[in-house]
Amino acid sequence: MKADRGTREPAELTLMAVALGFAIGLALTGAITYLALYSGLAVSAAIPAALICTGVIRVVRRRTTLLENNLAQTIASSGEALAVGVVFTAPALVLSGVRQDLDYWEVSLAAVLGGVFGVLCVIPLRRSLTRLSPELRFPESEASAKVSRAGAAGRHSLRPAMLAVLGGAVFKALQSFAGVVVGTVEGAARIGGRVFYGGIDLSLALVGVGLIVELRFASLLLMGGTLSWLVAIPLVADPAGVPHTELVGLARQTWSSDIRFVGIGAMIVGGCWSIVQARTSIGLGVRAGFAGLRPARDRVRERTDTDLPMGAVLTGIALTTLATFVFLWWAVGSPSLALATAIVILVLVFAFAAVSGYIVGQLGSSNNPISGMAISAFFLFTLVFVVARADLDARLALCALLTSVFVCTATATAGDTAQHLATGAMLGATPRRQQLAQLLGVVAFAFVVAPIVVLLQRGYGIGTTDPDALKAPQSAIFAHLANGVFDAGHFPQRMLWTGVAIGAALVVADWVLKRYGSSFRLFVMPIAIGMYLPFSLSVPLFVGGLLGFFLRRAARRRADRGPGGDRGSGGEAPSPDRAAKASRDRAVLLSSGIITGESLVGLLAAVPNWAGWDVPWTSPDTPLLSLAVFGLCLAAVFSYSQRAATATAQSESAPPPAEDSLGT
Template identity: 30%
Template sequence: MSKGWVSHSEEASAPVSEVLTAAPSPFTSALRVNQAELTTRALLSGGTIGALLAITNVHMGLKTGMWETGSIVATLLTFSCMSTLVSRRSNAPTALETHLAQTLAVSVGALPSAAGLLGAIPALALLGVRPSGGWVALWGVGLGTLGVLIAYLLRRRLLEHERLPFPTGIATAELISTLNTPTPTHRGRARALWGTGLGTMLFTWLRDAGGVFPSVWLLPGQWRGIPLEKLLLGVGWNPMMLGIGMMLGVQGGLGLLLGTLVAWGGLAPWLVHEGRVNQVEFRALVAWLTWPGVGLMVGAAISSLVPLVSTLPKVLGDVWWLGRGAVGWEATAAQRVGRAVLPTALLALVAGGLALGMHPLQLLLSLLLVLPLCLVCAHSAGQTDIHPISPMGQLTQVAFGLVSPGQAALNVAAGSVVSGAAAPTGLSLCSLQAGRLLGATPSRQLLVQLLGLVLGAAVSLPAYSLLVTAHGLGTPELPVPTAHQFKTVAEFASKGLDGLPPRALLALGLGFGTGVLLSMATRGRLARLLPSATAMGVGFILPAHYAVTIALGAFLAAGVRRRWPTTSSHVQAVGTGAIMGESLVGLLVAALLALGLISSPG
């Protein structure tokens, strides 16, 4: 799950140190012996599941700012799909097939983040800039390709020399190896996922197209003289939000709930009574509440980046390694990929320049920042399983604000260059780690990752367009919290204090300080007791009933896990099914509304 900071809760069953020091890999004992790998059914299954994942990420990202990286989910779904294609003439899917299919699916699902569809592009739209879909697609594929190529060049250094664990890669390899000896537990997870998905699809259709269920139950009464329904305080009839909560965990859910109570239960009524908003409605209130919310997120991000300063020598070593140290075929492949990095970067940046009018010097500065910041992201992902995507983009925005003040749209575009390339870098290395443990072919992994980016663009852009046409941006239906974060940082970096609403500077500073303190405290003994500062910041920007429903899902999942510990994997499958089911039907309803084939029941 991600909101710029991508982290994973799945863990490999074997200790990391045991997996990394084993020789040969514990997963390869029965692998690579006449095993199929790059097959038609692997490509079909991976492409299909990846398209579903991309649609889900566009929908979920625009609503909550979070997106699913998909390694574990894609492994389960692609294996299930390929298993259904088994006939008398074909065998069960192999481990290498499953790995290649999930690698393709993850690449497709990551394209919305690489192209900026979850943050930068809607932020530009809020600023009045709407680049054409063709340029956005080219931009996203170019940035994604750049991130994949950088990951391939770092593969040998990070996975073999430094032996960074990349825990999600290990967990993926473990899951793939055990799926080849299916157990009742794995079959139960698959049934839970598909059953929940189908049930959620039916419920969402009845709610959004049939009007059988309300979309939200708002609390009656008033708070400080303001109707609670105006503050959107209530609980949503929303399986997706419950599913997100199940994946997010108690700490994230608690942070969202606390942020919502402070923002919509405390600050929003104060804004109304002080006359700082013209009317009591979501857009007017969130325009001010975004500032302390972003302060929380940026403070937490910067504090969390401080430990990564120690990785800078390794970063410089990685830059020195490019083009050195490899031998034989690997050296040839690395050299070819290395030669492709600069043209790919230039292609992506030129697409951004033509779309947004970036000056050549600005393009050059973006290019200089991409590689070192992607390297920092790669080290973070390998050591902690956290991908600091948004913080990398924000650092770039600050740098551009110093060089080119007064240009908010270009500031957003510059930030998205780095964050767009950083997203696939860490994810690709996780897949390469799983492939290394399973004995997969790196060049084939690289090929399907590049194919996935093209397919992701073909799926994601229409999905984004349909949702925005049907619901608009910055509305309760599509609150686009990540876009507000990009826009806020850009306005501050471009306009300075002149771009802030009254008293927003104080709120920004208090939020920033709180984010720093909470982030520092969560690295100590109080880690499990304190809420997530990043989640609190999101709670300031989301409609209140979204946050309440997500928190409810987190608490329900924690209660089920505590009462029935053996059902933990089933809870995750149920949450995934709920997210995917509502996303697919939500997109279908948006398309039918845009075409005028149905009318909104509300």
């Protein structure tokens, strides 16, 4: 949708929009950082940012523009993309033994440079992606644009999100501080001379993630967990002579020392296969990248088709490359190695930024295989230096891991930038202002993500065998790749290769299912992540997927019966699809709030852990009470989401209200 051309441009890059974007982005960045380290999963913040910004901006200031709202969303979600790129890779520096501890400045500078690379490399592609490629639908951009246009709901549109934030925060506080609700309910039994484990993490945030990613993805995660915990562990663990009270510990120890490496092997295959599957998009994305570098023939452009000056963009890329060289020189102490690494990073970042933008256009930001691209970058970097006959020492391992940090951060930021530029194109925004806002957000939030990661690493531990440690599965992949390639450590290679074989078998099985048109698919990466994660973590994700499934089913059934409660009752029949969508939209809004509230309290709980204070204050053994509280919370989410479906069913039989949207 193009904005009307006039002598006066609409308000867009205003102080209020920038302040609101940073305020909401700070909360979302902290929440996504914690969630990604906790579960290895991260939901795109674009739609939650659109929902929250739209609600807040209508409450705080009634007279505002659609473009101010859009720009606030751009800034708010820029930190989330940066955080995902950092937490998927940076902890590997410690897990691999290359670094003893995460350094604030090293992580911050790598995040800044990688994020700026990602934004700058997408700018030349903007016209190719958003105007000249009609096959790119940008599904999440379309959803965000619809949320922004529907912002007339005012105060009531914000109430569910705020209640959900409060509910998620209170529930997590009852766990982390009061100790009233236990974090995990688990048990193990000896059956037929084998040990079988079962458990569930009582996390509303994980339920929310499962609801957002939907049942198909959540069920694949549970399938992976079942393979590891209910098949592999009973085959490997020997419970002979182990007391019943120690069977849980035996299962966890077997998973930690052996079985999780099967998941890592399968994840490596999944990451590489995601790149193979995206080969067409990769070719088109790289072609679009080179096309975007060509000078435009038409000099005069509309406001909605203007980028930052190309000279400034190319100068920025050159300066960022120079800064990357200086940073690497400081990190590894070798100017020649730093120069070679900086050149490789520049080539990889530009290529994968184009790929990222194209894939986001096809599948959405939530399906962008950034970890797969970072794994590919790791292998390509290693291949370059193996061909050059370089010594595979600790300094080269550090450069390979830093290259993964740069590429993962840049591709995540590039995909987010492309998504918001597409949203802006639908709303009539000014691309150059969005690009400037994205750069501001990336630079500012880089110095927020680093201290959060460092705090969580010191408060909980990341990727260790401690039961309370954050699992960070993607970082574990890069750490074990470095250990294997550069001999910086040792790990059970037999289990790793078993995982590779399982991953390859899943690829073949999924290809067969696709060839015969089956609706059921065996995507490798979610199954592999489920194999790596604790089983108790996969269960609430599956519960969330089930909750979303039953929400849609109940909404359709209620709409089918009509607003009066009887099938075929008077009035025009309401649409089951619209009722199901309204119920899901409300559930996604509630899930976003719960994720934010629980994650922020989880982040806050890292402070006393880091300081050495004893939390929770009490530690009662109350699994039944905890399950009851957990169940009541799920029932509340179900009931409140169903109200939206009921309202939709009733409104469809009434005359449509006059349109009222944010003005431009």
